Amino acid sequence: MNAAPADQIRLLDLQALDSRLDQLAHRRRSLPEHAEIEKATADHTALRDLVVAAETQLGDTTREQTKAEQDVEQVRARAARNQQRLDSGAVTSPKDLENLQHEIGSLARRQSDLEDVVLDVMERMESAQTRVTELTARLEHATVVLEEAVARRDAAFAEIDADAAKVARDREAVAAVIPADLMKLYTRLREQQGGVGAARLHQRRCEGCHVEFSTADLNAVKAEPADAVVRCENCGRILVRTSDSGI
Ligand SMILES: [Zn+2]
Numbered sequence: 289m290n291a292a293p294a295d296q297i298r299l300l301d302l303q304a305l306d307s308r309l310d311q312l313a314h315r316r317r318s319l320p321e322h323a324e325i326e327k328a329t330a331d332h333t334a335l336r337d338l339v340v341a342a343e344t345q346l347g348d349t350t351r352e353q354t355k356a357e358q359d360v361e362q363v364r365a366r367a368a369r370n371q372q373r374l375d376s377g378a379v380t381s382p383k384d385l386e387n388l389q390h391e392i393g394s395l396a397r398r399q400s401d402l403e404d405v406v407l408d409v410m411e412r413m414e415s416a417q418t419r420v421t422e423l424t425a426r427l428e429h430a431t432v433v434l435e436e437a438v439a440r441r442d443a444a445f446a447e448i449d450a451d452a453a454k455v456a457r458d459r460e461a462v463a464a465v466i467p468a469d470l471m472k473l474y475t476r477l478r479e480q481q482g483g484v485g486a487a488r489l490h491q492r493r494c495e496g497c498h499v500e501f502s503t504a505d506l507n508a509v510k511a512e513p514a515d516a517v518v519r520c521e522n523c524g525r526i527l528v529r530t531s532d533s534g535i
Pocket residue numbers: 487494495496497498499520521522523524525
């Protein structure tokens with residue numbers, strides 16, 4: 289293949305721009321924020337689940353408390369009615385009086401037991417409330433951590449993407465003037481050779497694989513016409529000769 293020396297030099301410019309685009313893409317992929325966001329998302333999800341569970345428990349104990357208080361109220365009302373009947377003197381039969389007094393005694397014990405239940409439920413409700421408050425605060429903190437990491441990532445993305453857009457424009461301009469066959473070869477070699485399709489011959493070395501040329505190999509390159517597209521014997525990349533190639 290033949291190509292004007294100027295187009296071969298342009299290939300080095302293109303290579304530099306492509307390498308810059310590769311670096312930017314690599315930077316975009318390997319931002320530390322990716323791992324931070326992953327961890328912050330996992331923390332946030334775990335805490336959100338814990339908050340939901342704690343709120344459910346708080347709801348359950350709140351209902352339990354309402355129920356326990358209603359039970360106490362019922363027993364208290366019934367005891368008051370019985371006491372009223374007793375005090376009214378309407379019950380005169382000794383048997384009925386005994387039954388009534390017996391029931392008043394039972395209700396008093398029942399009320400005491402139920403009041404213990406209320407206290408127990410109240411304690412559990414308070415600790416559930418404390419847990420909801422604590423977990424909600426932690427969830428809010430986790431939300432802030434996540435949002436900050438996302439914001440930092442997006443800022444880095446914006447910066448990288450702006451750089452990449454500028455480099456891509458420069459690349460298009462350079463690529464537009466390089467002959468199609470040379471471009472095709474470069475693109476294929478770049479895919480095969482880890483992103484570098486064209487390398488400069490610099491002071492007897494291929495800058496693609498860094499192998500130093502023997503005098504015989506150097507002479508062989510030297511013997512090629514200026515418009516010949518030379519390939520590195522070692523790595524196969526397009527070898528571009530410049531004024532400081534050492535030939
Ligand atoms: Zn090489």
